[in-house]
Amino acid sequence: MNQNYIYILRCSDNTLYTGWTTDIKKRIEAHNNGTGSKYTRARRPVELMYSEEFDNKQDAQRREYKIKQMTRQEKELLIAGYNTSANKVTTLYDTLFAHYGDLHWWPGQTPYEIIVGAILTQNTNWSNVEKAIANFGDNLTPEFVANIDPAELIDIIRPAGFFNQKALYLKAVTSWYADYGYDVGTVQKQPLDELRPELLKVKGVGQETADSILLYAFSLPTFVVDAYTQRLCERYPLTAGKDYSSIKEHFETQLPKSAEVYNHCHALIVINAKEYCKKKPLCDGCPLASKCRRYGI
Secondary structure (H helix, E strand, O other): OOOOOEEEEEEOOOOOEEEEOHHHHHHHHHHHHHOOOHHHOOOOOOOOEEEEEEEOHHHHHHHHHHHHHHHHHHHHHHHHHHHHHHHHHHHHHHHHHHHHHHOOOOOOOHHHHHHHHHHHHOOOOHHHHHHHHOOOOOOOOHHHHHHHHHHHHHHHHHHHHHHHHHHHHHHHHHHHHHOOOOOOHHHHHOOOHHHHHHHHHOOOOHHHHHHHHHHHOOOOOOOOOOOHHHHHHOOOOOOOOOOOOHHHHHHHHOOOOOOOHHHHHHHHHHHHHHHHHOOOOOOOOOOOHHHHOOOOO
């Protein structure tokens, strides 16, 4: 599927030109060789100042129309914000924190409960996880999970769905934790760049689950990327890439290397996505509305 782009060019006479294309590089070349548009033909050379990427032509052309309705000053502000994208993550964090405050994330009474929650929340909602966790009663300990019969464990976690798989995953991650004597301090003493690859080798532990465990259970500075984060990057926008590793790296390079900050930032993104930045966004009232390129879409 072809990507769609809108762009703003600065012409040789310092005027601005807005357009739409499926290939920015070729389109800029066309503008500069005189085959792009009548307007730019007499105002060469042109320079790309701003661009946005969309998955479909309809959204791209709708955004193109909105930009064309902007004043020159509004366009210059858009360009200025684009050219200082390194500050966008910090601005986003500060804006959301000012609006929501400390959300005390993630739900869990103990580090091991957080580990269990990170496994059980895969492919289900948190209310189902809470039901499964409640079924443990006072027995939500690594020793209990390590020794319980798999069939009994399946019955306990049944409300979380995919219970056969998740029972295996819980056994596996508990076995990993056993190598550290079920001791938080021992885990925290290990280098993060060794712990994360090790945890990713555990059955049922992907990148999001691993980072959730390391950040929320062990307070280690590794940023969690989820579907909400990816949606925000696309809409806001943040030039963070589209795959997990790229987005994670972008946030980690723009924010202070702090488990507390990463914790707050991820929690703030999640709550804002649930309140406003839904699949069908509710833009009015969103604390990011004035800065979001997809406002009203």
